[in-house]
Amino acid sequence: MNKHRLHSLSLQDLSVFIAVTELGSVGNAAKAHGISQPSASYALDKMRRVYDDELLIRSGGITRLTPLGQSIVDKGKPVLADFLEVRPALQFDPTTSTRNFTVIGFSSHLLGPYKRLIDALKQRAPNITFSYHYARWDSINDQLMDEADLYLGIALPEHPETQSKPLAAYSVVLCYDAESRPPPRTVEDVVNAEYVQLRSGSPHSNNIVDAWLIKNGYSPREFRYTVSDSAVLSEIVRGTDILISASTLVHEDIFSDLAAVPFPADLGDLPYELRWSRHRDKDPALLWLIDLVTELADD
Structure with a gap:
């Protein structure tokens, strides 16, 4: 057993493993826990890696536990039962919490x-x-x-180890200084312009724009400047013919002093989430x- 990785296991990993032994398949265990099958498979694989044992062996259509797997089930069931008894007592009062x-x-x-x-x-x-x-x-x-x-x-x-909840989706707009340049009206205007971007590689609307351009046979855009602070972007664009691509969420707040037009093609919306x-x-x-x-x- 890899004792150094034992701390990485969770009660859910143990619960999924036991559910696989009781319900007969990873798919059934996933449904019982309300998670995806890849997530359940990941939990089972992690148990195997940490304990350095197959734990479950399938042969001739029959699944059997290894001796170590059986020991984990025997000792793990009481542990899970104890925690299930504690769970209803868990409470959170936002008016008094110091979290x-x-x-x-x-x-x-x-x-x-x-x-x-x-x-x-x-x-x-x-x-x-x-x-x-x-x-x-x-x-x-x-x-x-x-x-x-x-x-x-x-x-x-x-x-597999995180879950998310969608919040909203926003369209992509092109922001610019209306006193220094005309609005971009065509895809060619977009490709031929110069841009400033926020921290190259971070997940902003540049990704969805460039993916669309490449997919439709256009040349990639030229990013002349890269900055790490979003507050600087408007200052760099002001007085120039440089464009910023941004979601409408971002435009309405940090770029509200700049003009904006929709991207001149249907890119789809940019989804935001909690994770x-x-x-x-x-x-x-x-x-x-x-x-x-x-x-x-x-x-």
Whole structure:
């Protein structure tokens, strides 16, 4: 057994493993837990890696437990039963809680309806504190597993150890200084223009624009400037013929002093979401926060 990785297992991993032995398949275990089959498979694979044992062996249409697998089931069932007895006692009162929430994302995404989150927390949960950190684009899911409660921003690919909730979708617009240039009207105008982008590689509307251009046989755009602070973008564009591509969510807040036109083709909308670790999906405080942000997004 890999003792150094034992801490990475969760009660859900154990519960999924036991459910597979009782229900006969990964698919049935996934349905019982309300998760996807890849997520259940991931939990089973993680158990096998940590214990360095197959745990379950299927042969001739019959699934049997290894000795170690049987031992885990025998000792794990009472543990799960104990925690199920405790769960109903878990309570969260936002009016008295002193919980600190850690949210990650990108500064330009904590806008629109979500910027009202601070005011809502003050009104409904006066003793709760709120920390916001810049997400590391290449390890957002790892951050959610280790240090953050919630990711708020553009939708990410599915991950077996995190789950998400869609909030809204926004169209893509092209922002510019109307006193310095005419509006881009055609795709050719878009391709021939120069751009400034926010932190190359971060998940903003550039991705959806460039993917569409490449798919439809156009040349990639030229990004002349790259900045790490969204507050600088408007200042760089003002007085120039440079464009910014952004979602309508971002335009309505940080780029409201610039003119904007829709992208001259149907790109589809840019979805935004909440994302959190599956290991925290029974945390009543986190569920309360998720409901609060969803409510603000729906207003």
